[in-house]
Amino acid sequence: MRRPRRRYDLLGLLVAALLGFPVYWMVLTAFRPATEILSLPPEFWPSHPTLGNFARAMGTETFWPNVRSSAVIGLGTVLVSLVVGTLAAFALARFRFAGRKAFVVVILTVQMIPLAALIIPVYLLLNDAGLTDSLGGVILVYLVFTLPFTVWMLHGFIAAIPAELEEAAMVDGCGRFGAFVRIILPLLAPGLVATSVFAMVQAWNEYVLVYVLLSTPEKQTLSIWLVSFQTSFGTDYGGLMAGATLTALPVVIFFLAVQRKIAAGLATGAVKG
Amino acid sequence: MSADPAGRRPRPRLPYLLIAPSFLALLVVLGYPLVDMVTLAFQDMTRKELFSGAAPPWAGLGQFRTILGDGFFWTVVARTALFTVVCVSLTMALGLIVALLMRRTSPWVRAVLAGVLVAVWAMPVMVAAAIFRWLFDADYGLVNWLMSTLPGIDLARHNWFTDPWQGFAVITAVVVWGALPFAAVSLHAALTQIPPELEEAALIDGARPSQLFRYVTFPAIKPLFVMVTTLMAIWDFGVFNQIWLMRGGQPEREYYLLGVYSFIESFAVNRYSTGAAIALVTVVLLLAGAVVYLRQMLRLGEAE
Numbered sequence: 001m002r003r004p005r006r007r008y009d010l011l012g013l014l015v016a017a018l019l020g021f022p023v024y025w026m027v028l029t030a031f032r033p034a035t036e037i038l039s040l041p042p043e044f045w046p047s048h049p050t051l052g053n054f055a056r057a058m059g060t061e062t063f064w065p066n067v068r069s070s071a072v073i074g075l076g077t078v079l080v081s082l083v084v085g086t087l088a089a090f091a092l093a094r095f096r097f098a099g100r101k102a103f104v105v106v107i108l109t110v111q112m113i114p115l116a117a118l119i120i121p122v123y124l125l126l127n128d129a130g131l132t133d134s135l136g137g138v139i140l141v142y143l144v145f146t147l148p149f150t151v152w153m154l155h156g157f158i159a160a161i162p163a164e165l166e167e168a169a170m171v172d173g174c175g176r177f178g179a180f181v182r183i184i185l186p187l188l189a190p191g192l193v194a195t196s197v198f199a200m201v202q203a204w205n206e207y208v209l210v211y212v213l214l215s216t217p218e219k220q221t222l223s224i225w226l227v228s229f230q231t232s233f234g235t236d237y238g239g240l241m242a243g244a245t246l247t248a249l250p251v252v253i254f255f256l257a258v259q260r261k262i263a264a265g266l267a268t269g270a271v272k273g
Numbered sequence: 274m275s276a277d278p279a280g281r282r283p284r285p286r287l288p289y290l291l292i293a294p295s296f297l298a299l300l301v302v303l304g305y306p307l308v309d310m311v312t313l314a315f316q317d318m319t320r321k322e323l324f325s326g327a328a329p330p331w332a333g334l335g336q337f338r339t340i341l342g343d344g345f346f347w348t349v350v351a352r353t354a355l356f357t358v359v360c361v362s363l364t365m366a367l368g369l370i371v372a373l374l375m376r377r378t379s380p381w382v383r384a385v386l387a388g389v390l391v392a393v394w395a396m397p398v399m400v401a402a403a404i405f406r407w408l409f410d411a412d413y414g415l416v417n418w419l420m421s422t423l424p425g426i427d428l429a430r431h432n433w434f435t436d437p438w439q440g441f442a443v444i445t446a447v448v449v450w451g452a453l454p455f456a457a458v459s460l461h462a463a464l465t466q467i468p469p470e471l472e473e474a475a476l477i478d479g480a481r482p483s484q485l486f487r488y489v490t491f492p493a494i495k496p497l498f499v500m501v502t503t504l505m506a507i508w509d510f511g512v513f514n515q516i517w518l519m520r521g522g523q524p525e526r527e528y529y530l531l532g533v534y535s536f537i538e539s540f541a542v543n544r545y546s547t548g549a550a551i552a553l554v555t556v557v558l559l560l561a562g563a564v565v566y567l568r569q570m571l572r573l574g575e576a577e
Contacts, residue, residue: 008374009378009379012378019389022393022450026403037413087292087294088292088294088295091287091289091291095287105567105571106296108567110299110303113556114507116511116536116552117552117553118303118306120539120545121307122302140298141302144299201395207518227518230403230521237410241407244403248396251397252392252396255395256395
């Protein structure tokens with residue numbers, strides 16, 4: 001077993017290096033002075049690291065307003081979709097009721113509708129409601145696109161909690177709500193964290209919708225900021241890669257923090273239904 | 274689930290109250306636009322109606338007659354189908370290889386691989402597009418330089434996007450790179466759930482590695498494999514961001530896929546109804562894939 005394993009290890013490291021290289025190249029370019037970025041042959045390790053690119057990226061007029069906007073939209077989406085989603089997930093996991101299967105079908109189908117196909121009517125809807133160019137409108141739309149996943153994943157987590165625990169609490173005099181708050185909620189915490197990160201990431205990464213819905217530069221999100229960076233700075237790849245690093249950083253941190261829970265969620269929520 | 278019927282019977286309304294907020298949100302923000310999209314496709318809405326708020330005139334099947342009679346539309350459909358097939362095959366094949374590989378490496382290598390996969394997974398689409406634009410830059414891109422070091426190849430100042438085939442190769446690379454982690458991680462999760470006795474027994478019975486994979490390992494992960502494949506197909510068929518971003522928000526006609534085409538008809542040309550008709554055709558084409566996915570999900574759900 002020893003010898004072939006070493007071969008697989010080598011192959012595994014090679015694959016990891018290949019897959020991770022674009023990310024490494026981004027970070028490397030971000031810390032590099034312009035003269036080095038535009039020199040051939042390229043160097044593959046940092047020699048004169050600088051923060052100049054970051055300063056330039058963060059110095060753009062709308063950077064901080066857009067960070068704020070992204071944070072508001074992200075947190076808003078997560079908060080609302082967790083509250084609304086937990087309720088529905090609880091219903092799916094703990095009750096058999098007429099229409100349950102239909103609701104599951106709706107939840108699953110909705111996940112497949114490409115957002116790009118719905119931009120026009122969603123835009124018209126928000127236009128009628130006076131919600132274009134408002135963060136609330138964006139949160140509302142994101143809610144709908146994160147909700148199906150949230151419900152499906154949380155339903156898996158809740159189903160994994162033995163119903164007897166709740167029933168015991170109810171026998172001991174808790175109401176259904178009391179049992180939920182005291183028993184389910186604490187046990188559900190890891191699931192809530194994993195799900196919220198996923199919703200947050202979706203909101204953080206989305207581009208088309210905010211591009212259409214938000215017209216005030218200060219209200220736009222980091223994803224739009226990054227794309228406009230590409231056009232307004234031409235081929236300032238140092239600044240662009242610094243901006244890309246800044247945009248990706250919060251998401252990567254969230255993701256790494258809960259990756260185990262996401263894997264568990266995939267296993268319980270999606271695989272086992 | 275059946276231990277406590279008494280606690281549930283008196284309040285049959287509770288589950289409906291619990292799903293009501295989700296259901297309402299989905300109905301208003303998704304159901305209504307969906308209906309609206311269908312309606313719009315049978316009308317003729319332009320900028321004038323958008324701003325005046327007047328009801329757009331009906332066009333019957335006019336929009337569909339126009340697009341379905343347009344050769345360019347069918348080119349876009351064929352291009353989208355080809356793009357989807359290539360992207361999905363590559364993603365699933367590579368994802369499966371990585372997942373199988375992760376089972377055979379030492380734990381620390383597996384941890385490294387998992388870390389890298391998660392980091393790549395977390396990369397926002399526009400970040401990935403920016404990185405690949407830089408990697409494939411005509412003048413200072415790493416790829417041109419690397420390939421030029423090979424004997425007989427000179428790619429100095431080579432622009433990858435002049436030729437749409439090459440341009441789509443780059444776009445495919447971005448899409449596959451971004452989707453690979455999801456495929457690999459899910460397939461690996463499914464692989465870890467196969468009881469080891471199953472494969473050991475097959476090995477003892479003298480199965481060759483290829484037979485082991487074909488008759489034992491793959492059938493065990495097949496439900497998830499089918500599900501992830503359909504999901505990928507659905508996502509890739511509706512691909513928009515990668516093309517939009519790689520072409521700097523102004524994709525040439527050679528780079529139109531259905532998602533981009535519909536968006537441009539709506540928001541660049543302001544023919545909202547044509548855009549809606551194209552989106553509707555896209556969704557109908559997607560339904561084929563959707564049926565497979567739904568059946569798979571429901572089957573998995575029933576096994577619960």
